[in-house]
Amino acid sequence: MNALPTLEQLRALGPLQQPTYPDSAAVDAAVARLRTAPPLVFAGECDDLKDKIAAVSRGEAFLLQGGDCAETFAGVTADNVRNKLRVLLQMAVVLTYAGSVPVVKLGRLAGQYAKPRSSDTETREGVTLPAYRGDAVNGFEFTPESRIPDPQRLVEVYNASAATLNLIRAFVSGGYADLRQVHTWNNDFVRESPFAQRYEAMADEIERALTFMKAIGADPDEFHRVDFHSSHEALLMDYEHAMTRIDSRTGLPYNVSGHFVWIGERTRQLDGAHVEYFRHIRNPIGCKLGPTATADDALSLAHKLNPENEPGRLTFITRFGADKIRDGLPPLVEKVTAEGVSVAWVSDPMHGNTFETSNGYKTRRFDDVIEEVQGFFDVHRALGTVPGGVLVEMTGDDVTECIGGGEEIDEHGLAHRYESVVDPRLNRVQSLELAFRVAEMLRRR
Numbered sequence: 001m002n003a004l005p006t007l008e009q010l011r012a013l014g015p016l017q018q019p020t021y022p023d024s025a026a027v028d029a030a031v032a033r034l035r036t037a038p039p040l041v042f043a044g045e046c047d048d049l050k051d052k053i054a055a056v057s058r059g060e061a062f063l064l065q066g067g068d069c070a071e072t073f074a075g076v077t078a079d080n081v082r083n084k085l086r087v088l089l090q091m092a093v094v095l096t097y098a099g100s101v102p103v104v105k106l107g108r109l110a111g112q113y114a115k116p117r118s119s120d121t122e123t124r125e126g127v128t129l130p131a132y133r134g135d136a137v138n139g140f141e142f143t144p145e146s147r148i149p150d151p152q153r154l155v156e157v158y159n160a161s162a163a164t165l166n167l168i169r170a171f172v173s174g175g176y177a178d179l180r181q182v183h184t185w186n187n188d189f190v191r192e193s194p195f196a197q198r199y200e201a202m203a204d205e206i207e208r209a210l211t212f213m214k215a216i217g218a219d220p221d222e223f224h225r226v227d228f229h230s231s232h233e234a235l236l237m238d239y240e241h242a243m244t245r246i247d248s249r250t251g252l253p254y255n256v257s258g259h260f261v262w263i264g265e266r267t268r269q270l271d272g273a274h275v276e277y278f279r280h281i282r283n284p285i286g287c288k289l290g291p292t293a294t295a296d297d298a299l300s301l302a303h304k305l306n307p308e309n310e311p312g313r314l315t316f317i318t319r320f321g322a323d324k325i326r327d328g329l330p331p332l333v334e335k336v337t338a339e340g341v342s343v344a345w346v347s348d349p350m351h352g353n354t355f356e357t358s359n360g361y362k363t364r365r366f367d368d369v370i371e372e373v374q375g376f377f378d379v380h381r382a383l384g385t386v387p388g389g390v391l392v393e394m395t396g397d398d399v400t401e402c403i404g405g406g407e408e409i410d411e412h413g414l415a416h417r418y419e420s421v422v423d424p425r426l427n428r429v430q431s432l433e434l435a436f437r438v439a440e441m442l443r444r445r
């Protein structure tokens with residue numbers, strides 16, 4: 001494989017969804033600063049994750065990827081990060097115990113700050129401004145000043161990601177994620193929620209099992225820490241290229257701003273800048289596939305992004321929508337499988353199911369989310385292939401952004417606590433409910 005293209009070469013390919021900065025010298029300064037910054041992750045950690053995703057592709061593990069649609073700088077607080085991690089750990093333990101399969105835990109965090117948008121502008125009450133493109137680019141506040149892209153924010157992304165990942169690393173190795181804390185994670189949960197109660201019952205069973213294992217001589221320290229990795233959409237060429245380093249062990253380039261990075265639905269053109277960048281880095285990578293993707297697109301992307309057909313290297317994240325998955329997914333899976341391509345299939349049941357309510361909230365129906373995951377499992381079952389995981393937009397807080405679920409949030413209920421700056425997230429109860437529902441699907445896998 002030839003060498004990593006320069007940033008200038010990638011820019012010359014016209015990458016889509018990039019901000020238009022007013023001051024290019026300021027961009028150069030931010031990129032130069034990032035080029036000398038220490039890595040946030042190590043290449044060896046990326047390789048470990050690649051091995052785990054290879055197990056996912058063989059059906060020996062299940063991938064749980066979750067976090068905000070868009071992280072915010074204001075959201076880098078101990079409470080926010082802990083709440084998110086806690087629900088991810090709860091979901092993982094539900095999937096592991098009720099689904100009887102090891103779970104690969106992948107946070108959509110510590111780097112998820114840049115957003116592709118369907119429109120370059122946003123209009124409110126007759127005023128039109130540049131669209132908000134994530135805290136990596138501009139401010140959410142609807143004023144002309146705040147919406148101007150500021151490259152200094154790229155350095156802030158690095159700092160915010162470093163702080164988040166540092167805290168996550170402390171939590172997962174310092175005892176918070178110890179399986180013996182399985183009850184503690186559920187403390188202060190709405191007791192009335194049937195899923196919180198179901199979780200309590202399951203946690204009791206797990207505790208008994210742990211006591212039993214200790215009695216027969218198992219080492220309790222085995223349960224002390226968990227593996228947890230970070231991921232984000234590698235959208236902004238300036239940031240991602242500046243955060244690419246040559247691994248000293250192998251001499252190969254890795255993106256060191258996250259363990260796993262993915263190409264979004266809007267930037268997966270075969271001859272585009274993103275695919276060109278991604279084919280050179282050695283991280284495990286993902287590529288979204290939506291309803292316009294053909295079987296030939298999938299195959300060409302696989303050949304270009306993973307020419308050596310390395311297991312665990314490539315994950316296809318499908319996001320068709322509940323009404324399209326059953327017809328749209330089979331041709332892709334059939335062709336890719338028939339050609340002997342090694343890939344992990346993951347369902348993103350969020351992005352094909354977004355709509356706007358009459359009162360102006362971008363939302364999703366919990367039932368559509370479940371229906372898409374069910375369709376994903378059914379398609380794979382019918383084809384004899386492996387439904388490898390789910391990617392969800394979720395938060396550890398009790399927000400009201402998605403409709404339905406056990407608490408039966410309706411359109412009017414969305415106004416109660418809608419905090420997302422881009423897409424609607426499952427709240428804590430909805431996330432747990434999803435985990436139980438997916439565990440049932442896994443048991444039948």
Ligand SMILES: O=C[C@H](O)[C@H](O)COP(=O)(O)O
Binds near residue numbers: 069117118119422
């Ligand atoms: O999160 C994904 C995209 O950024 C988002 O769904 C696009 O949303 P938009 O249509 O509001 O721009």
Ligand SMILES: C=C(OP(=O)(O)O)C(=O)O
Binds near residue numbers: 319423
């Ligand atoms: C932008 C996203 O998704 P997609 O590229 O699939 O639209 C996302 O995951 O937030």
Ligand SMILES: [Mn+2]
Binds near residue numbers: 069070351393423
């Ligand atoms: Mn999103």
